[in-house]
Amino acid sequence: MPAEPRYRRIAEELRQAIAEHAYGPGGRLPSEGALAERYAVSRGTIRQALMLLRHDGLVTSRRGTRRVVLDDAPVQDFAQMQSFARWARSIGEVPDGAVIRQGWHPADDAEQRQLRITPGARVLRVLRLRHLSGRPAMLERTSYPEPVGAIVEPLPPDTVSVTEFLERGGVAVADAEHTIDLVLADAEDAEHLGCAVGDPLLRERRRTTDPAGVPLEWSQDRYLPGSIAFVVHNSLASTPLTRHHMVPDGRDG
Amino acid sequence: MPAEPRYRRIAEELRQAIAEHAYGPGGRLPSEGALAERYAVSRGTIRQALMLLRHDGLVTSRRGTRRVVLDDAPVQDFAQMQSFARWARSIGEVPDGAVIRQGWHPADDAEQRQLRITPGARVLRVLRLRHLSGRPAMLERTSYPEPVGAIVEPLPPDTVSVTEFLERGGVAVADAEHTIDLVLADAEDAEHLGCAVGDPLLRERRRTTDPAGVPLEWSQDRYLPGSIAFVVHNSLASTPLTRHHMVPDGRDG
DNA sequence: AAACCGAAGTTGTATGGCCAACACCTCGTT
DNA sequence: AACGAGGTGTTGGCCATACAACTTCGGTTT
Numbered sequence: 001m002p003a004e005p006r007y008r009r010i011a012e013e014l015r016q017a018i019a020e021h022a023y024g025p026g027g028r029l030p031s032e033g034a035l036a037e038r039y040a041v042s043r044g045t046i047r048q049a050l051m052l053l054r055h056d057g058l059v060t061s062r063r064g065t066r067r068v069v070l071d072d073a074p075v076q077d078f079a080q081m082q083s084f085a086r087w088a089r090s091i092g093e094v095p096d097g098a099v100i101r102q103g104w105h106p107a108d109d110a111e112q113r114q115l116r117i118t119p120g121a122r123v124l125r126v127l128r129l130r131h132l133s134g135r136p137a138m139l140e141r142t143s144y145p146e147p148v149g150a151i152v153e154p155l156p157p158d159t160v161s162v163t164e165f166l167e168r169g170g171v172a173v174a175d176a177e178h179t180i181d182l183v184l185a186d187a188e189d190a191e192h193l194g195c196a197v198g199d200p201l202l203r204e205r206r207r208t209t210d211p212a213g214v215p216l217e218w219s220q221d222r223y224l225p226g227s228i229a230f231v232v233h234n235s236l237a238s239t240p241l242t243r244h245h246m247v248p249d250g251r252d253g
Numbered sequence: 254m255p256a257e258p259r260y261r262r263i264a265e266e267l268r269q270a271i272a273e274h275a276y277g278p279g280g281r282l283p284s285e286g287a288l289a290e291r292y293a294v295s296r297g298t299i300r301q302a303l304m305l306l307r308h309d310g311l312v313t314s315r316r317g318t319r320r321v322v323l324d325d326a327p328v329q330d331f332a333q334m335q336s337f338a339r340w341a342r343s344i345g346e347v348p349d350g351a352v353i354r355q356g357w358h359p360a361d362d363a364e365q366r367q368l369r370i371t372p373g374a375r376v377l378r379v380l381r382l383r384h385l386s387g388r389p390a391m392l393e394r395t396s397y398p399e400p401v402g403a404i405v406e407p408l409p410p411d412t413v414s415v416t417e418f419l420e421r422g423g424v425a426v427a428d429a430e431h432t433i434d435l436v437l438a439d440a441e442d443a444e445h446l447g448c449a450v451g452d453p454l455l456r457e458r459r460r461t462t463d464p465a466g467v468p469l470e471w472s473q474d475r476y477l478p479g480s481i482a483f484v485v486h487n488s489l490a491s492t493p494l495t496r497h498h499m500v501p502d503g504r505d506g
Numbered sequence: 507a508a509a510c511c512g513a514a515g516t517t518g519t520a521t522g523g524c525c526a527a528c529a530c531c532t533c534g535t536t
Numbered sequence: 537a538a539c540g541a542g543g544t545g546t547t548g549g550c551c552a553t554a555c556a557a558c559t560t561c562g563g564t565t566t
Contacts, residue, residue, distance in 0.1 A: 005519060026369065026466060031546060042521045047547090055308065055491040057428060060466045063547045064528035068466035070428065078492045091498045116279065174489050175323065177310060180433055181482035182455045200453030200478075202435045213279060213313045213321035225453075229434035229497040232485050236427050238308040239331045240493045244482040245344045258549060284516060295551045300517090316517045317558035510565070518557075527548075536539070 007048035010039055014049060018058055018069055029059060029067040057233030082173055082208070084130055084138070085161035096131035099157035100192065104149070114207050114218040115145045124149030129192050136193050137227070142219040166216075174211040179244065180204050180230055183222065193224055200225060260301035263292050267302060271311055271322055282312060282320040310486030335426055335461070337383055337391070338414035349384035352410035353445065357402070367460050367471040368398045377402030382445050389446050390480070395472040419469075427464040432497065433457050433483055436475065446477055453478060 004012075014029075023029060030038070035046045050067065053059045059067040080087050088095035107115065107123045115123065123143045130138040144152050151169055152162060159165060163173070183203045190197045201222040208216045234241045257265075267282075276282055283291070288299045303320065306312045312320040333340050341348035360368065360376045368376065376396045383391040397405050404422050405415060412418060416426070436456045443450045454475040461469045487494045 007519075033546080044522080045520060048519085052491075055493060057430060057493070060427060060462070060464060061547070062427070062464040062528080063526090065465070065530075065546065067547085070462065070466050076492070076495045078487065078489050081487060081492060081494055081496060087496050093498070174313060174315070175310060176487055178485045178487070178494060179482050180485070182435055182453055182478040184453075200435055200437075209313070209323065211313055211315040212318075213323050225435040227499055229432050229499055230483075230485075231495045231497050232431045232433070232483070233493045234331065234334060234429055234431070236331050238305070238491060238493070239329070239334060240308060240310070240486045240491070241334055241431060242329045242484045243334060243340050244484050245346070246480055246482055260549080286516080296517095297552085298550060301549085314517070315558080316556090318516065318560075320517085508566085511563085513562090514560085516557100516559080519555085521553085521555105523551085525549090527546100529546080530544085532541100532543085534539105534541080536537100 006039075006041055007045050008052070010035075010041070010046065011049040011052040014053060015058065018053075023069045025069055025071050027069045028065075029069065031066055054235070055233075055238050057235065061237075078173075082176065083161055083163035084140075085164065088132055093132045094134070095160055096134070097158070097160055098129055099155075099159075100127045100129055102126040102153070107143075111143050111218060115143065115215040117145055117215075122146060122149075124153055126152065127188075132227075136224065138221050138223045139189055139192050140219060140221045142217055144217050145215060148216050171216060172210055173208045173216060175213075176206055176208045178204055178206050178230075181246075185222070189222055193222070195224065202228060204230070259292075259294060260298050261305070263288075263294070263299065264302040264305040267306060268311065271306075276322045278322055278324050280322045281318075282322065284319055304490075307488070308486075308491050310488065314490075331426075335429065336414055336416035337393075338417065341385055346385045347387070348413055349387070350411070350413055351382055352408075352412075353380045353382055355379040355406070360396075364396050364471060368396065368468040370398055370468075375399060375402075377406055379405065380441075385480075390477055392442055392445050392475045393472060394474075395470055397470050398468060401469050424469060425463055426461045426469060428466075429459055429461045431457055431459050431483075434499075438475070442475055446475070448477065455481060457483070 017023065032043050032046045032050070036043045039046070050059065050061065054061050057070055059069055061067045076087070076090065080090055085095040103125060104122045105125055107117055107121050111117070111123050112119060123145055126142045126144070128140040128142065129136060130140060148166070148171060151166065151171065155162065155165060181203055183201055185193065185195055185197055185199045185201050187197055189195070189201060190199065202225050204221045204223070206219045206221065210216055232241045270276065285296050285299045285303070289296045292299065303312065303314065307314050310323055312322055314320045329340070329343065333343055338348040356378060357375045358378055360370055360374050364370070364376050365372060376398055379395045379397070381393040381395065382389060383393060401419070401424060404419060404424065408415065408418060434456050436454055438446065438448055438450055438452045438454050440450055442448070442454060443452065455478050457474045457476070459472045459474065463469050485494045
């Protein structure tokens, strides 16, 4: 169990203080020097902590004045965005899930490119339905490359959190790229989500990679609209959000 | 014209080198020490540059080994995400736009909260239709608080880029928070976008703030689906993306 | 052949320092 | 009252150093 570095612990404390309105929205944070003294660390360490808050959009920062608290920002950690089950629990819902179908297939074009595997390789395709407190919420089509698939395959179909299982198995997720757009439900979507064919769904395509940059999964999640939204923060300091133009018959479907 | 700091220039060079496949996808970057020597700067400066690439998802980084190039990542800068016109031009389309309606109104609940203004204050509401190379693409409902609205109001209705005009006027955007979900077209959407009432649209609600944390605009953009997608990168290092649960009759409409 | 060990290389964490750029306030001048 | 100059406080940029934690690889032992 590696101890959290100091700058992360300090960031956590500041995050909590902000959440409790210790400085109020629009209020000013103490200066870096003051914080350094309070926590008995150097200014550099304080700056590292504040960087985290800045990237999450909790505070601004500009030369000359103290940092300003932006808002009670909707910050979750990486793990919560990564795992449907964890997210569901954090909003007070009961997550549930069931594998509808799974099996090994030769990788198609998109899978080869997304998972960076050779033409011959196999992938494990899993079709999974996710519930929020009993109601269908999302249909998930995930492709796992050989090594990860071998871990996922034997899991019982009603495993609530595959992500959490993989973590315990030593599979660490470090990066994820999400593409969000809109699609119309096909027959399979309609059947399992309980909507009509052609009904609009919010689609999130996601590729996750491990700390070494090796792709771990490629997934296409389709959410019933009305109860889900994606929130992104970007700033001059970091611009993780981009708009994408697709030609009418865009591949990578 | 302030000179770009060194770490940003170095990041730009590395970005370009990666784009030209100088290290190849899955390849390894030179060590921090080697880069520091090459650019004749300290390791700290190199690390600042590499942080930028890491947040954008171009490279991984973990203790013990050299950084790995993740992919030709879809990176645009903040300005391109911020301005519809700039984005359109960057993908080779001709942006166009026209104000359909605009006028001052007392701020409603959502506007008061989003723009952090007092109950009595006025906002300038602008309804704007955006075209991509002649075809309707997006309908934009923006609310500007008093000072910004006063700058926007006198603009000619066919101003292509309001954002670029505001920049020249000294209005700087530093932060933006985006909420992406799905809505069905109302009568007004249908009329101007040329779709049917009830057709699904991709909605992006956006609040931008200046470097001091003062809200500059609150906008609700509705995109015709099929040609637009939002791409987000997140990682252990920074988690700007969150999932949000909305109660059926969520306010903040 | 497999497992273990250790050395070398690399990134992460933290300290300390210095100056520049900028915001903000005060005070004095106009 | 309006304006401008200057001083103070604060963050940004950059440097140098030291050690810790980790990966990788080669060699050794089992």
